[in-house]
Amino acid sequence: MDKTIKYINENKKRYLSELEEFLKIPSISTNPENADDVKRCASFVSDKMNEAGLENVKIYETKGHPVVYGDWLKAGDDKITILIYGHYDVQPVDPINLWTNPPFEPIIKNNKIYARGATDDKGQVYIHLKSIEAILKNESKLPVNVKFVIEGEEEIGSEHLTPFLEKYKDMLKCDYVVVSDTAMYGEGQPAITYGLRGLSYNEILLTGPNRDLHSGSFGGTVENPLNALCNIISKLKDEKGKILIPGFYDDVKPLSDKEREEFKKLPYDETVYKSDLEVDELFGEEGYINEERRTARPTLDVNGIWGGFQGEGAKTVLPSKAGAKVSMRLVPNQDPDKIDKLFTDFVTKLAPKSVKVEIKNLHNAKPAITPIDSPAMNCAVEALKKAYGKDVLFTREGGSIPIVNTFQEILNAPTVLIGFGLHTENAHSPDEHFDLTNYYTGIESITYFLEELGKIK
């Protein structure tokens, strides 16, 4: 593979300009007004698959945003088959005013590329495409059979991916699924994620009086839905971070002593963590260390809240409606559907008779644990060690990649999570960026990884 690695180093400039093109497309899957941009982004991905030398490249329409497929299956039956998954859709950009530069006009600063989707997940998807391109160009064959599935709905729950996987089960048959949508442990410290948290994301809508009222003329006689909403939310979690929804912890699989020892070994630095976030104090569930709280324990967070007058100045209104988005991160073996029900029942019970309450579930994802000792996992460890010259850590991730379970259930294939992002790269936030060192080293890593996978008998 030396020739290929040399080629990769000679083509960095082009890899960067191509990534910039990818990042210029505002493929925000949750915004109806960006639907055409999402389509355009799918075409971009399929074009790049063809340029990389993949075959059977095709954009599969779904009831939502399209899925882009491509493969290269000439490695032979004695070689394993991997399915590389990623997503070309991105998160919304608000609060837009907090971006230093426009989110869809990528710029480079201190060897980092800034744009929405840079680290989550366009940059990491592109690593795989460029590695495949480099190998086919220089070795004219891949060490293993490869299939690509790049979807456009990951940021909104991959709703239409499951029917797609079921429909094309045979076409997508594979030994392993490979996903690069997670983070390294830190700068220069490669990591493989073996655990992911699940998610239950709900919206609470309260209605008090049938119209906005003058808080002077009516204040004191009618329930204010904003006060009621705050009261409800304040009863969901106690002051020590424990979630108070009855039955919430029933199915939580306790961390083993072995796992907790591993967590203690992680080179976590509280001072660095706090100063990065500029907080005087951290807040988390009693009895667990930060890395456990972040990745291996369930949480409850208000993701958004609204109601009444938000403008400048003083408007004395007693509002009719109040709303909040509340999500819970789940861990093995919590079931999002069961948690939904517990949440809905509890919130309904907490809501006073003086308001009407409506609860919508917006997004669910199951937590996941993947085996850390599979042959493919070992290949990943070898490849990352070779590319980064450093031992690999096994970590858990606080976020969710809903489809990891789906792949297990439908394709019966375990997932290998090789991430090249960093937790400090503002995924889902203003000024999202991606470290170019990891972009280029990532392309090398995947190249070594495919080489290693080729040795599996």
Next chain:
Amino acid sequence: MDKTIKYINENKKRYLSELEEFLKIPSISTNPENADDVKRCASFVSDKMNEAGLENVKIYETKGHPVVYGDWLKAGDDKITILIYGHYDVQPVDPINLWTNPPFEPIIKNNKIYARGATDDKGQVYIHLKSIEAILKNESKLPVNVKFVIEGEEEIGSEHLTPFLEKYKDMLKCDYVVVSDTAMYGEGQPAITYGLRGLSYNEILLTGPNRDLHSGSFGGTVENPLNALCNIISKLKDEKGKILIPGFYDDVKPLSDKEREEFKKLPYDETVYKSDLEVDELFGEEGYINEERRTARPTLDVNGIWGGFQGEGAKTVLPSKAGAKVSMRLVPNQDPDKIDKLFTDFVTKLAPKSVKVEIKNLHNAKPAITPIDSPAMNCAVEALKKAYGKDVLFTREGGSIPIVNTFQEILNAPTVLIGFGLHTENAHSPDEHFDLTNYYTGIESITYFLEELGKIK
């Protein structure tokens, strides 16, 4: 005055079209972008003062929005002098989507005129101008000396009115101040307001992490300012409506048995009240009846709240900032400045170390009680009885008219509050409107009122 009353009845059509012009001007004092409209509205008022026959009409610039002055002082020294106060500025219009018709394109439905400012306070200001016009036109003199002060900052706290009153103390000297910015007790039931609640309006801003975070990658390790904000707000008032800020009730003057008897006499109908608001249950402070809660007891309401993702769909963000506007209605003898301090100290104490808290006071108003047995008050009772053919009720108002105290302090003049609005007319809400019967009968009432005042020796 028969000639004048006849004239009023013959000119209703013109009175209506002129009011429509007044209501078309979007004089929203809190919006910087409407500053020119506010100016334009001041000119409209001064033009109408001239047309009415007032003299020395002048627009007085202030550091904020201008005050419009006009007078007629030829009644003679043996006659009393009244100062008629009102405001030409209006509340913001959001939520704009809940308006049936555009707020600044007045329309008539079922003998009501719909537009922002219709009842609060343009319609009521115009009643006085048209009465003066009618009397001067038909009697060529007024029964008393009259001064007009129509300001443009009532909805934002009348910040620059006080310096204006102090500067022109001598010019504004008067025996009584007359204000029509309150409500009747109900349809066809005239009322005179003798008590007003005060206000302390504050904004709470919390900052957690220095940027919006991915709730998956960080959730569980850092305080979420939205959760923290809900916790703080939930601790400000208990489930029985009692405010929990230490010392909050210390200066509250208890209602006398006499007052409580009067409250019991008010023809309040809970069924009607609830069905108007479409609520299954009312909510208010334990131990008080609805009308006491609405007008004679202090309250705490969240007027607005914001933070995180408010758009469609599910964005898994752990936000950096959270904000809320919280106001308290005050009663005699609570002091807004003292209440501010209690509020600020308590909220600061409640805020966890894991967030930064900032509290801004946006607006204060003192509560007020006016004497119900002054000669002018008796004139008002006679005039309303004559115009409406019904006995007048003495009521308190839940809202604030900050300047009632200011007039007492600076001009040493008591205020007579003659209101022609209705509590169901959506002041401060979408579809604000004003009953045209009260508009026309109001013009008659003020005419009779001036006639009665002319009899005062």
